[in-house]
Amino acid sequence: MLHNPRELLDGNETLSSVSAVFDRLNEAIASQRSTVGQISSIIMQDPGLSARILRIVNSAYFGFPRKIDTVSRAVMVVGTQQVHDLTTATSVIKLFQHIPARFVSMSSFWKHSVACGLAARVIAGMRRETNVERYFVASILHDLGRLIMYDKIPELMDETFLAVEQDPMPMFAAEQAIVGFDHAAVGAALIEAWKLPSSLEEIVRYHHTPKLANRHRLEASVVHVADIIAHAMLCGSSGESNVPTIDEEAWTLVGLKPEFFPQIFDLVDRQLEGVLNMFHSDGSE
Amino acid sequence: MSKIAIDQLNEGMVVEDTVTDLHGTILLQKGVIISLRSVKLLKMWGILEVSINDASAAEHPLASDPRLDPRIAEEARIEVAALFQHTDRENLFVKELARLATNRITKRKSERE
Numbered sequence: 335m336l337h338n339p340r341e342l343l344d345g346n347e348t349l350s351s352v353s354a355v356f357d358r359l360n361e362a363i364a365s366q367r368s369t370v371g372q373i374s375s376i377i378m379q380d381p382g383l384s385a386r387i388l389r390i391v392n393s394a395y396f397g398f399p400r401k402i403d404t405v406s407r408a409v410m411v412v413g414t415q416q417v418h419d420l421t422t423a424t425s426v427i428k429l430f431q432h433i434p435a436r437f438v439s440m441s442s443f444w445k446h447s448v449a450c451g452l453a454a455r456v457i458a459g460m461r462r463e464t465n466v467e468r469y470f471v472a473s474i475l476h477d478l479g480r481l482i483m484y485d486k487i488p489e490l491m492d493e494t495f496l497a498v499e500q501d502p503m504p505m506f507a508a509e510q511a512i513v514g515f516d517h518a519a520v521g522a523a524l525i526e527a528w529k530l531p532s533s534l535e536e537i538v539r540y541h542h543t544p545k546l547a548n549r550h551r552l553e554a555s556v557v558h559v560a561d562i563i564a565h566a567m568l569c570g571s572s573g574e575s576n577v578p579t580i581d582e583e584a585w586t587l588v589g590l591k592p593e594f595f596p597q598i599f600d601l602v603d604r605q606l607e608g609v610l611n612m613f614h615s616d617g618s619e
Numbered sequence: 620m621s622k623i624a625i626d627q628l629n630e631g632m633v634v635e636d637t638v639t640d641l642h643g644t645i646l647l648q649k650g651v652i653i654s655l656r657s658v659k660l661l662k663m664w665g666i667l668e669v670s671i672n673d674a675s676a677a678e679h680p681l682a683s684d685p686r687l688d689p690r691i692a693e694e695a696r697i698e699v700a701a702l703f704q705h706t707d708r709e710n711l712f713v714k715e716l717a718r719l720a721t722n723r724i725t726k727r728k729s730e731r732e
Contacts, residue, residue: 502704506626564703567720568723592716597665
């Protein structure tokens with residue numbers, strides 16, 4: 335048995351390559367003095383990324399009335415923190431786009447994550463939370479640990495799938511029993527290694543058990559609820575084929591009424607395909 | 620009087636009890652005839668079901684009737700039972716999610732046939 339989710343992250347070039355962009359952006363955003371110009375210039379060093387950011391801010395996802403044609407204008411209008419979160423989301427999706435997966439198709443994986451992200455964003459918006467993009471990017475990251483597990487410990491994941499088939503239980507519980515930790519712990523370790531904000535680390539770590547979260551319990555609860563909704567909507571999967579267990583306290587904390595579910599389903603349905611295409615594309619028409 | 624789920628409402632049905640939102644604002648008066656537009660509005664307002672006059676319910680079939688093949692309905696029920704096996708089916712949230720998932724599966728299956 336492995337001792338520590340961090341062991342799965344060692345010696346992976348793809349994972350360290352993304353760190354470089356994140357490092358520069360994190361530094362720029364963490365520094366109070368950083369200007370719109372500084373952040374824009376970091377983004378502009380990567381033409382593909384710039385194109386994706388512009389496409390995202392000009393899409394129905396934001397629905398701004400006027401066209402935004404420069405990165406610095408995008409940073410100004412959308413906000414530095416939000417642009418940072420969107421950059422993280424689109425970079426991660428891009429990075430993990432073509433992983434050959436014998437356990438799950440990548441299109442199904444991202445469909446689930448983006449559906450979860452859209453639902454989390456809608457719920458956060460209904461609660462009038464600030465920075466709804468934080469919820470979107472946390473959702474994009476929530477099951478990422480599973481991709482690392484498929485890649486690094488395929489035999490143990492074979493066993494996990496078998497265990498779930500023989501003895502019905504949620505997949506994260508089977509992972510804990512067989513591997514020693516679950517995909518949420520691996521995802522959290524990855525976020526830590528990438529030095530992304532600690533709120534993301536906590537949301538991902540506790541997306542199945544939000545009541546254990548300390549500082550970001552509400553955020554973790556919103557993503558927990560959004561994950562359940564994405565499962566109930568039958569929108570893709572990261573490997574878990576059923577609705578995972580529900581943390582009732584989280585649902586109470588989020589304060590969502592069942593009456594709103596049809597509206598959330600509808601909004602996610604309407605945006606899903608467009609957002610998937612937008613985040614996947616590299617900016618070349 | 621019978622309560623009819625929003626996506627089963629059909630044109631021509633007559634509202635039995637005035638429909639209000641959480642604040643008591645009237646959305647549809649008693650006696651109003653359901654139209655496609657009113658169904659759309661009710662959905663936007665997040666209303667789940669409406670009381671319909673029995674006589675008009677007998678005259679107008681439920682919206683989903685033509686596609687409600689009992690075999691498909693049974694298949695959908697089994698799939699939803701598996702999908703929600705790790706959850707408490709008595710939980711209010713789960714009940715509504717399961718209802719929506721059933722509709723979704725039924726619709727997909729009917730379209731495929």
